[in-house]
Every structure is written in structure tokens, then in C-alpha cells.
Amino acid sequence: MKLNISNTADEVLTGLADYFVKIGNESITARGKFTVALSGGSSPKKLYELLASTSYADQLDWEKVFFFFGDERNVPQDHQDSNYLMAKKALFEPLLISPANVYAVDTTFEPAEAAAKYWTLISTFFDEDEPNFDLILLGLGDNSHTASLFPHTPVLHDTKPGVKEVWLEDQQVWRITLNAPLINEGRYIAFLVYGEGKAIAVHHVLEDDEDIEEYPAQLIDSIAGETLWFLDEAAAADLEE
Numbered sequence: 478m479k480l481n482i483s484n485t486a487d488e489v490l491t492g493l494a495d496y497f498v499k500i501g502n503e504s505i506t507a508r509g510k511f512t513v514a515l516s517g518g519s520s521p522k523k524l525y526e527l528l529a530s531t532s533y534a535d536q537l538d539w540e541k542v543f544f545f546f547g548d549e550r551n552v553p554q555d556h557q558d559s560n561y562l563m564a565k566k567a568l569f570e571p572l573l574i575s576p577a578n579v580y581a582v583d584t585t586f587e588p589a590e591a592a593a594k595y596w597t598l599i600s601t602f603f604d605e606d607e608p609n610f611d612l613i614l615l616g617l618g619d620n621s622h623t624a625s626l627f628p629h630t631p632v633l634h635d636t637k638p639g640v641k642e643v644w645l646e647d648q649q650v651w652r653i654t655l656n657a658p659l660i661n662e663g664r665y666i667a668f669l670v671y672g673e674g675k676a677i678a679v680h681h682v683l684e685d686d687e688d689i690e691e692y693p694a695q696l697i698d699s700i701a702g703e704t705l706w707f708l709d710e711a712a713a714a715d716l717e718e
């Protein structure tokens with residue numbers, strides 16, 4: 478687990494965009510394609526817009542990039558809360574990404590079926606013993622959730638890679654998420670966390686004693702690859718070391 482702390486949020490975004498194209502180009506050179514699981518929520522939109530900007534758009538062969546989602550809200554794909562819709566507007570449409578390269582969660586099914594179908598989609602795509610994405614992007618919620626691994630939810634106890642539905646009692650909504658064993662198979666895992674609102678969660682996850690029920694992001698660390706946290710100084714403000 479490594480930390481990359483920048484002064485400002487803009488520098489964090491540039492650092493992660495550089496990392497994205499570096500890992501992408503290495504993956505394409507090594508295996509002919511780059512498989513990435515995108516994050517959702519409030520933090521990554523600016524990253525996707527940056528990747529689609531003239532500074533980065535010509536730095537990757539986008540036809541060889543295959544997009545998946547680390548988690549999804551159980552809403553239609555044209556709903557304002559959809560992670561797919563956000564990525565479509567900020568990344569896929571500006572870069573003219575072929576729909577054939579985008580593997581979204583089919584939220585027309587009931588949550589458990591949508592999760593099962595997404596796991597089948599991923600397993601079929603990788604056609605290997607264990608799917609392992611080249612890069613998994615993640616955020617961190619104020620309550621220390623990542624992807625849709627929320628505090629005190631059954632998915633936290635999964636021991637085999639898979640995709641699960643998660644019921645959020647306080648919000649009365651379902652989400653679909655890659656589980657921690659699947660995320661940890663990723664060759665590279667990158668957290669994008671900026672802003673003072675994240676400082677306490679960053680401290681809990683990185684420096685408190687292990688308590689996965691309270692701080693689910695503690696479950697995440699790439700088994701054979703690299704886990705890198707891209708933070709700005711505001712988000713890192715409560716770190717002691």
C-alpha cells in the first residue's frame with residue numbers, strides 16, 4: 478500500500494490521470510488490452526473529464542480499453558444517480574468509446590439477478606480462472622465505504638471473488654458491487670480521495686486498528702499488484718505518519 482499525497486485536488490487528478498495512461502499503455506503492450514473498473518460517486522467525474530481532454534485523449538489507444546464498473550446504483554441507466562450515465566457523459570461520449578468496449582451493470586433486473594449476471598459477464602470476458610482487472614479505480618465515502626462495500630453489510634464477509642447486491646437500510650436503496658476478493662485480484666488498485674470531508678475516513682482506514690465492519694475500505698489491498706492512494710493534503714490532514 479502506497480500513498481501519493483499532492484498539494485491540491487487538481488494535482489491529485491493529474492497524478493491519477495498520468496497513472497491511468499501509464500498502466501493502460503503497459504497493459505496494452507503486455508496483453509493487447511487494458512481492462513479497467515471505474516468508480517462512481519462524487520469524486521471521479523473530474524478525472525474522467527480530464528482523461529477525455531486534449532491533454533490525455535491521444536495518450537491511449539482507446540479501442541483497446543475495456544470499461545467495467547466497480548459498483549452501480551440500482552437505477553435505470555439514464556437516471557441521474559447512475560455511475561454508468563456519469564461515465565458515459567464525462568468519458569465515453571467525448572472519447573467516442575464504442576459501446577462494445579463498455580460493460581455496464583444491467584439494472585433492468587432485480588438486484589440479485591443483476592449482480593449474478595454481472596459476475597457472469599466479467600467471468601466470461603476474462604475467460605480465466607480468476608478475473609483480474611488491470612486497474613480498479615475506487616473512492617472513499619465519509620463512512621469509510623468503498624465501491625459499495627458499506628459498513629455492516631453481509632458482502633464484507635465474502636471469501637471468493639464475485640459480484641453482490643447490497644441493501645442500504647438508511648437510504649432504502651440497492652446497489653451492486655464487486656466484492657473485496659474480486660477487487661483485490663486487480664493488478665493495480667487506485668483510490669482517488671480529495672477534500673477535507675474525507676480526512677477522518679482516510680485516517681480510520683489507513684491508521685486505525687483493523688475493523689472491517691466499521692471501515693470496509695480496510696479490506697482492499699491488491700494481492701499480487703499495487704494499491705496506491707491518491708490524496709490531496711486536505712484528505713491526508715488527519716494522517717499521523
Ligand SMILES: O=C1O[C@H](COP(=O)(O)O)[C@@H](O)[C@H](O)[C@H]1O
Binds near residue numbers: 520547549615623
Ligand atoms: O469507490 C467508490 O466510492 C464512492 C464514495 O465516493 P464519494 O466520493 O461519492 O463519497 C462510492 O459511493 C462509489 O460508488 C464508489 O465507486
